[in-house]
Amino acid sequence: MQANHPLDRPALSALTTRQAHLALADGPAIRFDPAYALFAAVRDDPADWSALARLARATGPVALFEADAPEPPGFEQIDHIPCLQMTCDALTPARRTVDFVDLTDADGPEMLALATLTRPGPFLERTHQLGRFVGVRREGRLVAMAGERLNMDGHGEVSGVCTHPDWRGQGLAGGLMRIVTAGILQRGDSAFLHARAAHVETIAFYETLGFRPRMRIDYRVLAAAG
Structure with a gap:
Protein backbone atom coordinates (compact mmCIF):
# COMPACT_ATOMS: atom_id res chain seq x y z
CA MET A 1 0.00 0.00 0.00
CA GLN A 2 1.43 3.33 -1.05
CA ALA A 3 1.99 5.79 1.81
CA ASN A 4 -0.34 8.80 1.86
CA HIS A 5 -2.51 7.39 -0.89
CA PRO A 6 -5.81 9.31 -1.33
CA LEU A 7 -7.76 6.16 -0.44
CA ASP A 8 -6.01 5.82 2.93
CA ARG A 9 -8.28 8.64 4.16
CA PRO A 10 -11.05 8.70 1.55
CA ALA A 11 -13.35 11.09 3.40
CA LEU A 12 -10.61 13.70 3.76
CA SER A 13 -9.60 13.25 0.11
CA ALA A 14 -13.18 13.77 -1.08
CA LEU A 15 -13.83 16.74 1.20
CA THR A 16 -10.71 18.53 -0.01
CA THR A 17 -11.12 17.85 -3.75
CA ARG A 18 -14.25 17.13 -5.80
CA GLN A 19 -16.73 17.28 -2.92
CA ALA A 20 -15.25 20.28 -1.14
CA HIS A 21 -18.46 22.23 -1.87
CA LEU A 22 -20.27 19.95 0.59
CA ALA A 23 -17.81 20.51 3.45
CA LEU A 24 -18.40 22.16 6.81
CA ALA A 25 -15.29 23.10 8.76
CA ASP A 26 -14.03 24.26 12.14
CA GLY A 27 -10.33 25.01 11.84
CA PRO A 28 -8.61 21.73 10.88
CA ALA A 29 -11.79 19.67 11.39
CA ILE A 30 -13.90 19.05 8.31
CA ARG A 31 -17.06 17.08 7.63
CA PHE A 32 -19.79 16.55 5.05
CA ASP A 33 -23.02 18.47 5.42
CA PRO A 34 -24.91 15.96 7.62
CA ALA A 35 -27.80 15.77 5.16
CA TYR A 36 -25.42 14.02 2.73
CA ALA A 37 -23.08 11.92 4.89
CA LEU A 38 -21.59 11.61 8.37
CA PHE A 39 -17.96 11.39 7.18
CA ALA A 40 -15.46 13.71 8.87
CA ALA A 41 -11.71 14.09 9.24
CA VAL A 42 -9.04 16.22 10.86
CA ARG A 43 -6.40 17.65 8.57
CA ASP A 44 -3.68 18.15 11.19
CA ASP A 45 -1.15 15.58 12.36
CA PRO A 46 -1.34 15.17 15.30
CA ALA A 47 -5.08 15.51 15.04
CA ASP A 48 -6.87 18.39 16.74
CA TRP A 49 -9.76 16.44 18.23
CA SER A 50 -11.10 19.48 20.10
CA ALA A 51 -11.93 21.12 16.76
CA LEU A 52 -13.78 18.02 15.58
CA ALA A 53 -15.65 17.87 18.89
CA ARG A 54 -16.82 21.47 18.45
CA LEU A 55 -17.95 20.67 14.91
CA ALA A 56 -19.81 17.57 16.10
CA ARG A 57 -21.56 19.51 18.88
CA ALA A 58 -22.71 22.07 16.34
CA THR A 59 -23.75 19.71 13.54
CA GLY A 60 -24.34 16.24 15.02
CA PRO A 61 -22.51 12.89 15.09
CA ASP A 102 -30.95 6.72 -14.22
CA LEU A 103 -32.39 7.93 -10.93
CA THR A 104 -33.02 11.60 -10.28
CA ASP A 105 -33.74 13.82 -7.31
CA ALA A 106 -37.43 13.03 -7.75
CA ASP A 107 -36.62 9.41 -6.87
CA GLY A 108 -34.97 10.46 -3.59
CA PRO A 109 -37.78 9.40 -1.22
CA GLU A 110 -38.01 5.95 -2.83
CA MET A 111 -34.24 5.55 -2.70
CA LEU A 112 -34.15 6.45 0.98
CA ALA A 113 -37.01 4.03 1.70
CA LEU A 114 -35.22 1.18 -0.12
CA ALA A 115 -31.96 1.90 1.69
CA THR A 116 -33.76 2.09 5.04
CA LEU A 117 -35.33 -1.32 4.39
CA THR A 118 -32.19 -3.08 3.14
CA ARG A 119 -29.46 -1.20 5.08
CA PRO A 120 -26.62 -1.22 2.52
CA GLY A 121 -24.74 1.28 4.68
CA PRO A 122 -25.23 4.88 5.80
CA PHE A 123 -27.81 6.49 3.51
CA LEU A 124 -29.26 9.87 4.45
CA GLU A 125 -31.76 12.36 3.07
CA ARG A 126 -29.43 13.72 0.36
CA THR A 127 -26.95 10.86 -0.05
CA HIS A 128 -28.47 10.18 -3.48
CA GLN A 129 -27.14 13.57 -4.64
CA LEU A 130 -23.49 12.63 -4.08
CA GLY A 131 -23.17 11.08 -7.54
CA ARG A 132 -24.87 9.12 -10.27
CA PHE A 133 -27.40 6.50 -9.14
CA VAL A 134 -29.05 3.90 -11.32
CA GLY A 135 -31.92 1.59 -10.50
CA VAL A 136 -34.27 -1.14 -11.61
CA ARG A 137 -38.03 -0.72 -11.51
CA ARG A 138 -40.54 -3.53 -11.47
CA GLU A 139 -44.28 -2.84 -11.65
CA GLY A 140 -43.52 0.83 -11.05
CA ARG A 141 -41.54 0.18 -7.86
CA LEU A 142 -37.86 0.83 -7.28
CA VAL A 143 -36.53 -2.63 -6.38
CA ALA A 144 -32.74 -2.22 -6.74
CA MET A 145 -30.17 0.53 -6.99
CA ALA A 146 -26.47 1.37 -6.93
CA GLY A 147 -24.57 4.61 -7.12
CA GLU A 148 -21.59 6.74 -6.20
CA ARG A 149 -20.73 8.25 -2.84
CA LEU A 150 -17.20 9.50 -2.11
CA ASN A 151 -15.64 11.18 -5.13
CA MET A 152 -12.09 12.52 -5.25
CA ASP A 153 -9.42 13.26 -7.81
CA GLY A 154 -8.68 9.98 -9.57
CA HIS A 155 -11.14 7.78 -7.66
CA GLY A 156 -14.88 7.17 -7.38
CA GLU A 157 -16.69 5.04 -4.81
CA VAL A 158 -19.42 2.54 -5.65
CA SER A 159 -22.00 2.55 -2.86
CA GLY A 160 -25.66 2.34 -1.95
CA VAL A 161 -25.96 -1.10 -3.56
CA CYS A 162 -29.19 -2.80 -2.48
CA THR A 163 -32.07 -4.95 -3.69
CA HIS A 164 -35.53 -5.35 -2.20
CA PRO A 165 -35.82 -8.79 -0.52
CA ASP A 166 -38.61 -9.82 -2.91
CA TRP A 167 -36.36 -9.32 -5.94
CA ARG A 168 -33.05 -10.81 -4.84
CA GLY A 169 -31.30 -13.62 -6.71
CA GLN A 170 -31.83 -12.10 -10.17
CA GLY A 171 -28.43 -10.46 -10.62
CA LEU A 172 -29.79 -6.93 -10.24
CA ALA A 173 -27.19 -5.68 -7.74
CA GLY A 174 -24.27 -7.02 -9.75
CA GLY A 175 -25.64 -5.60 -12.98
CA LEU A 176 -26.15 -2.16 -11.48
CA MET A 177 -22.70 -2.23 -9.88
CA ARG A 178 -21.20 -2.91 -13.29
CA ILE A 179 -22.99 0.09 -14.77
CA VAL A 180 -21.80 2.44 -12.03
CA THR A 181 -18.26 1.06 -12.06
CA ALA A 182 -18.04 1.28 -15.84
CA GLY A 183 -19.02 4.95 -15.67
CA ILE A 184 -16.26 5.65 -13.13
CA LEU A 185 -13.66 3.84 -15.23
CA GLN A 186 -14.78 5.53 -18.44
CA ARG A 187 -14.05 8.97 -17.03
CA GLY A 188 -10.49 7.85 -16.24
CA ASP A 189 -10.85 7.15 -12.50
CA SER A 190 -10.34 3.94 -10.59
CA ALA A 191 -13.34 2.54 -8.76
CA PHE A 192 -13.39 1.55 -5.12
CA LEU A 193 -15.89 0.30 -2.56
CA HIS A 194 -16.13 -0.79 1.04
CA ALA A 195 -17.51 -4.04 2.42
CA ARG A 196 -17.97 -5.19 5.97
CA ALA A 197 -14.88 -7.24 6.73
CA ALA A 198 -17.02 -9.99 8.25
CA HIS A 199 -19.14 -10.43 5.09
CA VAL A 200 -16.94 -13.00 3.36
CA GLU A 201 -19.53 -13.97 0.74
CA THR A 202 -20.12 -10.34 -0.25
CA ILE A 203 -16.39 -9.76 -0.65
CA ALA A 204 -16.11 -12.88 -2.81
CA PHE A 205 -18.96 -11.60 -4.98
CA TYR A 206 -17.23 -8.25 -5.48
CA GLU A 207 -14.11 -10.12 -6.56
CA THR A 208 -16.09 -11.79 -9.36
CA LEU A 209 -16.78 -8.31 -10.74
CA GLY A 210 -13.10 -7.34 -10.77
CA PHE A 211 -12.63 -5.70 -7.37
CA ARG A 212 -9.55 -6.63 -5.34
CA PRO A 213 -8.82 -6.09 -1.62
CA ARG A 214 -6.64 -3.07 -0.88
CA MET A 215 -6.67 -2.56 2.89
CA ARG A 216 -8.65 -2.83 6.10
CA ILE A 217 -10.37 0.40 7.08
CA ASP A 218 -12.38 1.39 10.16
CA TYR A 219 -15.74 3.12 10.16
CA ARG A 220 -16.45 4.76 13.53
CA VAL A 221 -19.50 6.87 14.29
CA LEU A 222 -18.86 9.30 17.15
CA ALA A 223 -20.90 11.79 19.15
CA ALA A 224 -19.25 14.62 21.06
CA ALA A 225 -19.35 13.93 24.79
CA GLY A 226 -20.78 16.41 27.23
Whole structure:
Protein backbone atom coordinates (compact mmCIF):
# COMPACT_ATOMS: atom_id res chain seq x y z
CA MET A 1 0.00 0.00 0.00
CA GLN A 2 1.43 3.33 -1.05
CA ALA A 3 1.99 5.79 1.81
CA ASN A 4 -0.34 8.80 1.86
CA HIS A 5 -2.51 7.39 -0.89
CA PRO A 6 -5.81 9.31 -1.33
CA LEU A 7 -7.76 6.16 -0.44
CA ASP A 8 -6.01 5.82 2.93
CA ARG A 9 -8.28 8.64 4.16
CA PRO A 10 -11.05 8.70 1.55
CA ALA A 11 -13.35 11.09 3.40
CA LEU A 12 -10.61 13.70 3.76
CA SER A 13 -9.60 13.25 0.11
CA ALA A 14 -13.18 13.77 -1.08
CA LEU A 15 -13.83 16.74 1.20
CA THR A 16 -10.71 18.53 -0.01
CA THR A 17 -11.12 17.85 -3.75
CA ARG A 18 -14.25 17.13 -5.80
CA GLN A 19 -16.73 17.28 -2.92
CA ALA A 20 -15.25 20.28 -1.14
CA HIS A 21 -18.46 22.23 -1.87
CA LEU A 22 -20.27 19.95 0.59
CA ALA A 23 -17.81 20.51 3.45
CA LEU A 24 -18.40 22.16 6.81
CA ALA A 25 -15.29 23.10 8.76
CA ASP A 26 -14.03 24.26 12.14
CA GLY A 27 -10.33 25.01 11.84
CA PRO A 28 -8.61 21.73 10.88
CA ALA A 29 -11.79 19.67 11.39
CA ILE A 30 -13.90 19.05 8.31
CA ARG A 31 -17.06 17.08 7.63
CA PHE A 32 -19.79 16.55 5.05
CA ASP A 33 -23.02 18.47 5.42
CA PRO A 34 -24.91 15.96 7.62
CA ALA A 35 -27.80 15.77 5.16
CA TYR A 36 -25.42 14.02 2.73
CA ALA A 37 -23.08 11.92 4.89
CA LEU A 38 -21.59 11.61 8.37
CA PHE A 39 -17.96 11.39 7.18
CA ALA A 40 -15.46 13.71 8.87
CA ALA A 41 -11.71 14.09 9.24
CA VAL A 42 -9.04 16.22 10.86
CA ARG A 43 -6.40 17.65 8.57
CA ASP A 44 -3.68 18.15 11.19
CA ASP A 45 -1.15 15.58 12.36
CA PRO A 46 -1.34 15.17 15.30
CA ALA A 47 -5.08 15.51 15.04
CA ASP A 48 -6.87 18.39 16.74
CA TRP A 49 -9.76 16.44 18.23
CA SER A 50 -11.10 19.48 20.10
CA ALA A 51 -11.93 21.12 16.76
CA LEU A 52 -13.78 18.02 15.58
CA ALA A 53 -15.65 17.87 18.89
CA ARG A 54 -16.82 21.47 18.45
CA LEU A 55 -17.95 20.67 14.91
CA ALA A 56 -19.81 17.57 16.10
CA ARG A 57 -21.56 19.51 18.88
CA ALA A 58 -22.71 22.07 16.34
CA THR A 59 -23.75 19.71 13.54
CA GLY A 60 -24.34 16.24 15.02
CA PRO A 61 -22.51 12.89 15.09
CA VAL A 62 -19.58 12.32 12.76
CA ALA A 63 -17.95 9.25 11.24
CA LEU A 64 -14.22 8.65 10.91
CA PHE A 65 -13.38 6.47 7.91
CA GLU A 66 -9.71 5.63 7.60
CA ALA A 67 -7.14 2.95 8.29
CA ASP A 68 -6.85 2.34 12.03
CA ALA A 69 -9.37 5.09 12.82
CA PRO A 70 -8.82 6.02 16.49
CA GLU A 71 -11.27 6.44 19.34
CA PRO A 72 -10.45 10.10 20.00
CA PRO A 73 -10.86 11.79 23.38
CA GLY A 74 -13.98 13.85 23.93
CA PHE A 75 -16.30 11.50 22.05
CA GLU A 76 -18.69 8.63 22.70
CA GLN A 77 -18.59 5.83 20.14
CA ILE A 78 -21.97 5.03 18.61
CA ASP A 79 -20.86 2.41 16.11
CA HIS A 80 -17.71 0.70 14.87
CA ILE A 81 -17.61 -1.40 11.68
CA PRO A 82 -14.34 -2.97 10.47
CA CYS A 83 -14.40 -2.79 6.68
CA LEU A 84 -12.38 -3.97 3.71
CA GLN A 85 -11.57 -1.43 1.02
CA MET A 86 -11.51 -2.86 -2.51
CA THR A 87 -10.46 -1.30 -5.82
CA CYS A 88 -11.15 -2.03 -9.48
CA ASP A 89 -9.29 -0.85 -12.59
CA ALA A 90 -11.05 -3.22 -15.02
CA LEU A 91 -14.33 -5.11 -14.82
CA THR A 92 -14.52 -8.82 -15.55
CA PRO A 93 -16.63 -9.77 -18.60
CA ALA A 94 -20.36 -9.66 -17.89
CA ARG A 95 -22.51 -12.76 -18.32
CA ARG A 96 -25.70 -10.73 -18.59
CA THR A 97 -26.97 -7.18 -18.36
CA VAL A 98 -29.91 -5.53 -16.62
CA ASP A 99 -32.39 -2.97 -17.84
CA PHE A 100 -31.92 0.13 -15.73
CA VAL A 101 -32.97 3.74 -15.36
CA ASP A 102 -30.95 6.72 -14.22
CA LEU A 103 -32.39 7.93 -10.93
CA THR A 104 -33.02 11.60 -10.28
CA ASP A 105 -33.74 13.82 -7.31
CA ALA A 106 -37.43 13.03 -7.75
CA ASP A 107 -36.62 9.41 -6.87
CA GLY A 108 -34.97 10.46 -3.59
CA PRO A 109 -37.78 9.40 -1.22
CA GLU A 110 -38.01 5.95 -2.83
CA MET A 111 -34.24 5.55 -2.70
CA LEU A 112 -34.15 6.45 0.98
CA ALA A 113 -37.01 4.03 1.70
CA LEU A 114 -35.22 1.18 -0.12
CA ALA A 115 -31.96 1.90 1.69
CA THR A 116 -33.76 2.09 5.04
CA LEU A 117 -35.33 -1.32 4.39
CA THR A 118 -32.19 -3.08 3.14
CA ARG A 119 -29.46 -1.20 5.08
CA PRO A 120 -26.62 -1.22 2.52
CA GLY A 121 -24.74 1.28 4.68
CA PRO A 122 -25.23 4.88 5.80
CA PHE A 123 -27.81 6.49 3.51
CA LEU A 124 -29.26 9.87 4.45
CA GLU A 125 -31.76 12.36 3.07
CA ARG A 126 -29.43 13.72 0.36
CA THR A 127 -26.95 10.86 -0.05
CA HIS A 128 -28.47 10.18 -3.48
CA GLN A 129 -27.14 13.57 -4.64
CA LEU A 130 -23.49 12.63 -4.08
CA GLY A 131 -23.17 11.08 -7.54
CA ARG A 132 -24.87 9.12 -10.27
CA PHE A 133 -27.40 6.50 -9.14
CA VAL A 134 -29.05 3.90 -11.32
CA GLY A 135 -31.92 1.59 -10.50
CA VAL A 136 -34.27 -1.14 -11.61
CA ARG A 137 -38.03 -0.72 -11.51
CA ARG A 138 -40.54 -3.53 -11.47
CA GLU A 139 -44.28 -2.84 -11.65
CA GLY A 140 -43.52 0.83 -11.05
CA ARG A 141 -41.54 0.18 -7.86
CA LEU A 142 -37.86 0.83 -7.28
CA VAL A 143 -36.53 -2.63 -6.38
CA ALA A 144 -32.74 -2.22 -6.74
CA MET A 145 -30.17 0.53 -6.99
CA ALA A 146 -26.47 1.37 -6.93
CA GLY A 147 -24.57 4.61 -7.12
CA GLU A 148 -21.59 6.74 -6.20
CA ARG A 149 -20.73 8.25 -2.84
CA LEU A 150 -17.20 9.50 -2.11
CA ASN A 151 -15.64 11.18 -5.13
CA MET A 152 -12.09 12.52 -5.25
CA ASP A 153 -9.42 13.26 -7.81
CA GLY A 154 -8.68 9.98 -9.57
CA HIS A 155 -11.14 7.78 -7.66
CA GLY A 156 -14.88 7.17 -7.38
CA GLU A 157 -16.69 5.04 -4.81
CA VAL A 158 -19.42 2.54 -5.65
CA SER A 159 -22.00 2.55 -2.86
CA GLY A 160 -25.66 2.34 -1.95
CA VAL A 161 -25.96 -1.10 -3.56
CA CYS A 162 -29.19 -2.80 -2.48
CA THR A 163 -32.07 -4.95 -3.69
CA HIS A 164 -35.53 -5.35 -2.20
CA PRO A 165 -35.82 -8.79 -0.52
CA ASP A 166 -38.61 -9.82 -2.91
CA TRP A 167 -36.36 -9.32 -5.94
CA ARG A 168 -33.05 -10.81 -4.84
CA GLY A 169 -31.30 -13.62 -6.71
CA GLN A 170 -31.83 -12.10 -10.17
CA GLY A 171 -28.43 -10.46 -10.62
CA LEU A 172 -29.79 -6.93 -10.24
CA ALA A 173 -27.19 -5.68 -7.74
CA GLY A 174 -24.27 -7.02 -9.75
CA GLY A 175 -25.64 -5.60 -12.98
CA LEU A 176 -26.15 -2.16 -11.48
CA MET A 177 -22.70 -2.23 -9.88
CA ARG A 178 -21.20 -2.91 -13.29
CA ILE A 179 -22.99 0.09 -14.77
CA VAL A 180 -21.80 2.44 -12.03
CA THR A 181 -18.26 1.06 -12.06
CA ALA A 182 -18.04 1.28 -15.84
CA GLY A 183 -19.02 4.95 -15.67
CA ILE A 184 -16.26 5.65 -13.13
CA LEU A 185 -13.66 3.84 -15.23
CA GLN A 186 -14.78 5.53 -18.44
CA ARG A 187 -14.05 8.97 -17.03
CA GLY A 188 -10.49 7.85 -16.24
CA ASP A 189 -10.85 7.15 -12.50
CA SER A 190 -10.34 3.94 -10.59
CA ALA A 191 -13.34 2.54 -8.76
CA PHE A 192 -13.39 1.55 -5.12
CA LEU A 193 -15.89 0.30 -2.56
CA HIS A 194 -16.13 -0.79 1.04
CA ALA A 195 -17.51 -4.04 2.42
CA ARG A 196 -17.97 -5.19 5.97
CA ALA A 197 -14.88 -7.24 6.73
CA ALA A 198 -17.02 -9.99 8.25
CA HIS A 199 -19.14 -10.43 5.09
CA VAL A 200 -16.94 -13.00 3.36
CA GLU A 201 -19.53 -13.97 0.74
CA THR A 202 -20.12 -10.34 -0.25
CA ILE A 203 -16.39 -9.76 -0.65
CA ALA A 204 -16.11 -12.88 -2.81
CA PHE A 205 -18.96 -11.60 -4.98
CA TYR A 206 -17.23 -8.25 -5.48
CA GLU A 207 -14.11 -10.12 -6.56
CA THR A 208 -16.09 -11.79 -9.36
CA LEU A 209 -16.78 -8.31 -10.74
CA GLY A 210 -13.10 -7.34 -10.77
CA PHE A 211 -12.63 -5.70 -7.37
CA ARG A 212 -9.55 -6.63 -5.34
CA PRO A 213 -8.82 -6.09 -1.62
CA ARG A 214 -6.64 -3.07 -0.88
CA MET A 215 -6.67 -2.56 2.89
CA ARG A 216 -8.65 -2.83 6.10
CA ILE A 217 -10.37 0.40 7.08
CA ASP A 218 -12.38 1.39 10.16
CA TYR A 219 -15.74 3.12 10.16
CA ARG A 220 -16.45 4.76 13.53
CA VAL A 221 -19.50 6.87 14.29
CA LEU A 222 -18.86 9.30 17.15
CA ALA A 223 -20.90 11.79 19.15
CA ALA A 224 -19.25 14.62 21.06
CA ALA A 225 -19.35 13.93 24.79
CA GLY A 226 -20.78 16.41 27.23
